[in-house]
Structure formats: structure tokens, C-alpha cells
Amino acid sequence: MTTETLPRVFSGVQPSGLPHVGNYLGAFRNYIAMQDGHDAIYCIVDYHALTSTHDSELIRRNTHEMALGLLALGLDPEKAVLFRQSDRPEHAELAYLLSTVVPVSWVERTPSFKEKKRTQPDDVNHALLTYPVLQTADIAIYHARYVPVGKDQAAHLELAREIVRAWNARYGDYFVEPEAVFTDSPVVRGTDGVQKMSKSLGNVVEIFGDEAVIRKQIMSMVTDTQRVLRTDPGRPEVCNVCQLHRFFGDDYELIWDGERTARTGCVDTKRLLADRMLTFFAEARERRRELEAKPGYVEEVLRAGAETLAPMAAETLRVVRDRMGLG
Ligand code: ADP
Numbered sequence: 001m002t003t004e005t006l007p008r009v010f011s012g013v014q015p016s017g018l019p020h021v022g023n024y025l026g027a028f029r030n031y032i033a034m035q036d037g038h039d040a041i042y043c044i045v046d047y048h049a050l051t052s053t054h055d056s057e058l059i060r061r062n063t064h065e066m067a068l069g070l071l072a073l074g075l076d077p078e079k080a081v082l083f084r085q086s087d088r089p090e091h092a093e094l095a096y097l098l099s100t101v102v103p104v105s106w107v108e109r110t111p112s113f114k115e116k117k118r119t120q121p122d123d124v125n126h127a128l129l130t131y132p133v134l135q136t137a138d139i140a141i142y143h144a145r146y147v148p149v150g151k152d153q154a155a156h157l158e159l160a161r162e163i164v165r166a167w168n169a170r171y172g173d174y175f176v177e178p179e180a181v182f183t184d185s186p187v188v189r190g191t192d193g194v195q196k197m198s199k200s201l202g203n204v205v206e207i208f209g210d211e212a213v214i215r216k217q218i219m220s221m222v223t224d225t226q227r228v229l230r231t232d233p234g235r236p237e238v239c240n241v242c243q244l245h246r247f248f249g250d251d252y253e254l255i256w257d258g259e260r261t262a263r264t265g266c267v268d269t270k271r272l273l274a275d276r277m278l279t280f281f282a283e284a285r286e287r288r289r290e291l292e293a294k295p296g297y298v299e300e301v302l303r304a305g306a307e308t309l310a311p312m313a314a315e316t317l318r319v320v321r322d323r324m325g326l327g
Pocket of ligand 1: 012013014015016022023024025026027028148149150151152153185186187188189190196197198199200
């Protein structure tokens with residue numbers, strides 16, 4: 001729960017799809033670890049999801065699924081706050097106020113904006129451009145210092161620091177400069193073996209999908225492309241399947257050795273990974289089923305989370321409006 005003494009943590013996840021292994025290894029592991037010893041606040045960022053989908057039913061469903069997934073993975077509402085971004089509309093007001101000190105060139109140059117221009121050329125909406133400003137507001141409104149995220153968010157976090165610095169310079173020191181916190185797998189590659197695993201790229205291994213679907217996703221993974229024949233030695237350093245084995249068992253070196261000496265083939269290694277991932281997530285998958293059967297549970301957690309944060313959000317807006325000469 002929020003206190004004045006523990007270091008504050010904030011992070012957000014878009015309800016743009018279902019939780020995947022990249023989310024878990026790159027960010028959610030830290031969400032869960034940091035709920036102890038920190039004052040942790042986690043958010044399903046549905047405003048952000050609107051930059052890439054306009055399907056209202058999908059946003060609502062994915063918000064529910066993402067919250068359910070986080071709770072099943074071990075996010076404990078007794079320890080950390082979990083809420084839905086649009087339930088605290090003060091984020092949007094703060095984003096607007098911060099945007100007045102942000103040169104357009106800063107947001108135009110972000111790698112994610114350039115990528116979205118390429119991946120959704122028919123929907124280069126204005127909110128895509130200002131995405132990092134809203135993200136800064138999400139963090140700054142609660143004065144969070146630590147932000148557990150994957151490496152893809154590093155540039156946004158750097159920009160968030162610049163934005164709060166610019167605001168502080170103009171209106172007086174108030175906001176904390178946030179720092180990204182990475183896991184030891186800050187970039188998890190997708191089933192294509194090249195690009196980052198991402199909901200929008202459709203190269204994910206799901207955590208809560210049907211077992212058959214998850215097995216299929218893992219069996220479709222691209223391994224070491226130079227290993228053509230079963231008898232060719234593999235290169236675990238470049239093979240995405242071998243890399244993932246590091247996180248789902250304590251004998252990965254043995255597995256790597258089997259690949260290097262061609263004792264094992266890629267199919268064996270993938271099958272083993274599928275078994276291990278399913279075992280690793282079995283408890284969370286079971287817990288998800290239990291929580292899903294509790295009517296209204298997720299909504300109640302999200303509602304209570306947003307309510308807890310109301311005084312903090314109001315106080316930040318009060319100070320900011322005052323310093324900016326409003327009201
Ligand atoms: P996605 O990229 O699938 O849309 P989000 O942007 O909602 O996922 O990311 C939620 C969190 O998970 C962020 O902190 C993000 O950096 C992290 N994350 C997402 N994909 C990966 C990945 N492939 N490797 C490491 N971290 C990731």
C-alpha cells in the first residue's frame with residue numbers, strides 16, 4: 001500500500017493483447033519482485049491502447065484479461081496498487097500541462113513513433129505522437145522514482161526525464177526524474193527469432209492461452225538459422241529457444257551442450273521448452289482460472305486501486321495548476 005517512506009515504483013502495460021512471455025521476463029517479474037520493499041503502483045494503460053486500436057469491446061476485454069493475468073502471476077493487491085488508467089483521468093490533464101514544455105522535435109524523434117508510422121501508416125494519429133508525454137504524466141503524477149520496463153521503453157524513460165527536467169526548470173523543482181529498472185532479460189525475442197516479442201507483431205508465446213496453442217507457438221520458433229541438418233552443431237548463444245531455456249530450469253548449460261554437440265535437435269529442445277514453460281506457469285494458469293470464476297473480483301481490485309490513488313493525483317494537479325498560474 002502507498003506509504004511516504006518506501007521508494008515509489010510505477011509501471012504500465014497496454015491492454016492491446018494477452019500477456020506474453022516477453023512481458024513476463026522483461027517487466028512483470030520485476031513488478032512482482034518490487035511489490036515488496038517498495039510502494040508499487042501498476043496500471044493497465046487503456047488510454048495508451050487507443051493509439052493503436054479503436055475497438056472499444058477489445059480494449060475493455062483486454063484490460064480485464066491483463067489485470068487478471070497480473071493478479072494470477074502474483075501481483076498482490078494487498079501489497080501493490082493495480083488500477084486502470086482511464087479511472088484516473090487526472091493523468092490526461094497532467095499530460096496536457098506537461099506537453100506545454102515539450103518541443104515537438106522531442107516527440108517526433110522517438111523510435112516508437114517512427115516505428116508506428118511504419119506499422120500503422122493509415123492511423124498515424126496525434127495521440128501516437130504525444131504518447132511519451134502521457135507516459136511521463138503516468139509516472140510523474142505519483143512521483144515514482146523506479147519504473148520496471150523492458151528495454152524497448154528505455155528511450156521513453158530518457159524522454160520522461162527530459163520532460164520533468166524541463167518542467168522543473170520552468171516552474172520550480174517538483175517532479176522526480178524517473179529511472180528505468182531492467183531485468184536480466186530486457187529484450188526477449190519473439191517466435192521469429194529476430195524481432196522483440198510483441199503483441200502487435202504477432203510473434204508471441206502466450207502465458208495463459210490453451211496448452212495446444214502455446215505448444216504450437218513454441219514449436220514454430222526460429223532457432224539457429226545456420227543449423228540446417230540435424231547433425232550440424234547448434235549455437236546456443238544465437239538460438240532464441242536456447243536463450244529462453246535460461247529462465248525455465250537450472251540446467252540450461254546441459255541443454256546448450258546438447259545443442260553444441262548435436263546430441264539434441266532443435267525439435268527436442270523446443271519440446272522441452274514447451275514442457276518447462278507450461279510447468280513454470282502452471283500455478284499462475286490455475287490461479288487465473290480461480291480468479292476468473294470470482295465474479296466482479298478484477299473490477300473491484302481496479303476500482304479500489306484507482307480510489308486509493310485519488311488523493312495523490314489530486315494533490316499533484318493542485319500543485320501543478322497553482323505553479324502554472326491556473327485556477
Ligand atoms: P507489447 O510490446 O507486447 O505491446 P507492452 O508495450 O504493453 O507490450 O509492454 C508491457 C511491458 O512489457 C513493458 O514494460 C515492455 O517494455 C515489456 N515488454 C514487452 N515486450 C517485451 C519483450 N519482448 N522483451 C522484454 N520486455 C518486453
